[in-house]
Amino acid sequence: MVTDNLAHSLPASPLDDTNITEMNDELNWCSVSLSEIIARGSRLEATVYDVEGKKARSIVENCNCKHRMLAGTEGIADAYTCARFKRNWVEKSEFPIYQPSSILELYPKPDGYIARNTDTNIESLRVHKGQVLVTCSGTIGKAAYVSDTLDGKIFSHDLLRISAKNDVDAGYLYAFIKSDIGNKMLTTNQYGAVVSHIEASHLASIPIPYPSIDIRAEISNLIQESFRLRDEANRYLEVATQKLYQELHFGDFWDFKQSVLGNSVNTYSVKLSDLDGRVDASFHNKLATAIIEHIINTGASVQELGSKELSERVFLPQRFKRVYVSKGHGTKMFGIKQITTLDPFTEKYLALGCFTDSLQKELLLEPGMILISRSGTIGNMCIVPPHWKHWIASEDLIRVLPKRNMEGYIYCFLASDYGQALIKRYAFGSVQDHIDCDQVSHFLIPRLADKQMEREINQKVIDCNKLRAQAYACEVKAVETFERKVLLRKTL
Structure with a gap:
């Protein structure tokens, strides 16, 4: 039996609620056509149709500027991957090779060295200044712009090499892939399902907004300046x-x-006083x-x-x-x-x-x-x-x-x-x-x-660290410019 109906105040929370931002995320949903369901093997799970992927394509296709395909005959760039090969590792050679994940590093170091007699065209593995590189296996969709730091370096076959047909589009392509919208489109197929591997041919089905040359040049110049600062x-x-x-x-x-x-095999003695535990x-x-x-x-x-x-x-x-x-x-x-x-x-x-x-x-x-x-x-x-x-x-x-x-x-x-x-x-x-x-x-x-x-x-x-902070600011500004001027979206 309740004998006391008086309200009691709760003790104050030890957390400072002024530091907690209220979240008002919208419910994620999308419509799926019958043809899409059939194309996906009659699967009905929501995870097969990534909402964000479909939403990204919808935003691009309905933005206020025309759009073209990312690559292919009608695309704004050419893309390719190198043939797979078996690495012939050696302790030291004139052919250092880098892992695809190294493209994200500020000062990449080689994963090892391959011999001259490795059964592949080693020169074809080199990347070239102005290309956009994208990881296409494992963790996919990570991108880098080739500047002086990466120019001429040897990378494995698990890397997409993208070359813009127009020089002004190289930095713009990179900004598109780095944006949330572009990256989501790159890592999902046309039905929105997440993909585990990207081939060069897949880029021919990815639409990319194609605004006026002034906007593309503005974004591209910011990306080029960002990577120039990284090189410096x-x-x-x-x-x-x-x-x-x-x-x-x-x-x-x-x-x-x-x-x-x-x-030779290294053997040596150590004094008891030098053991240091x-x-x-x-x-x-x-x-x-x-x-x-x-x-x-x-x-x-x-x-x-x-x-x-x-x-x-x-x-x-x-x-x-x-x-x-x-x-x-x-x-x-x-x-x-x-x-x-x-x-x-x-x-x-x-x-x-x-x-x-x-x-x-x-x-x-x-x-x-x-x-x-x-x-x-x-x-x-x-x-x-x-x-x-x-x-x-x-x-x-x-x-x-x-x-x-x-x-x-x-x-x-x-x-x-x-x-x-x-x-x-x-x-x-x-x-x-x-x-x-x-x-x-x-x-x-x-x-x-x-x-x-x-x-x-x-x-x-x-001074090196200060330049890197400036490079970061340039890249952020480039992506924000793409979001604001091309997609007409507010940035966080």
Whole structure:
């Protein structure tokens, strides 16, 4: 029996509701004709007819400008893929080959080397400046524009090469594919069903809006400027690395490695006093020891990354419960695979208001912070650029807060081949490699006798990061211009 019908006030929520945006997403629906149902094998599941894919085609076909096909005889571009081939791997050759996923990386590194006698036309695998590249197998629809950084590099067959018939359309094509509408059309067929592989012939059935040449040129110029800035940023990083190598008297890493290890089986003894609690051979490898000895012999000193002279803090955020929201309603979150890209692709957005202030402080990124992957492929890293400010990286990335005006110098060494060799010596784990914060704190960083040169190297890397932020702004503006002027849609 209820004896008390008085209303009681509930305790205040610990969450700040001002940080939570109300979501008013519309119900996703579309109509499907009988002919489409028959063409799809009489399937009635909604997942077979992707709503967003059908909606994207409808938007393009009903926009206020004419449209053409993306490729083919009547298309605005030619597209092709290379023949499949068996790779003949070698340890080193003049033919470095890159994975398709490398097209998204700011400074791509080869996956390995193939021999001259590989049974394929190696020259046909090279990509050329002005092409648009699209991944066509596995994770499909990721795109890049070929500028100086990728020009002439060898890629596998799992990559669509798209060449615009009119030069002014190259950047415009890239912006279309990068837009939500263009990418959705690329990854779904004409019925809206998601596809798992793209062939060059599929592009002949994809309509692309074709506005006036002034609009196409405006968008294309923004994309070309974005990639010009990326190339310039990479040159800044290369100059910084060369200066560091010169000061430390380092030459080509491959030659140094060969001089230390040679081609014979490596056996060596380790003093008990040098074990440092590790009995695995990988930690006491000759290469890492030789690098440290070489640095000291040049007159430089070494300091641990966790020392007060180099960093404020090395930490890993605490694990947290994730409250996902849709795009436009939360803060972007990305993981290990995205840290080497300009714009980390993600479909994950978190409700920031669900975290305490202390957790927000650990999660939110700040420019100049260094992120280091701690599991799987260890040592992948980036220095957080200005446009990532207050985005969130996963807790699988160790954070380093360097001392002011040291972040660029520290990153330059750790990202180099010699720095990576020192990092990988700390790996532990039987199935998957791992490192932890304590080990990252013990990473050795060379300190130059010439402090002015340290400052110059540091500034070059900082300037590199600023250029990348400008490149990001140009690409965002290009895609927004496409959405606003071509599709007449508001952008988030």
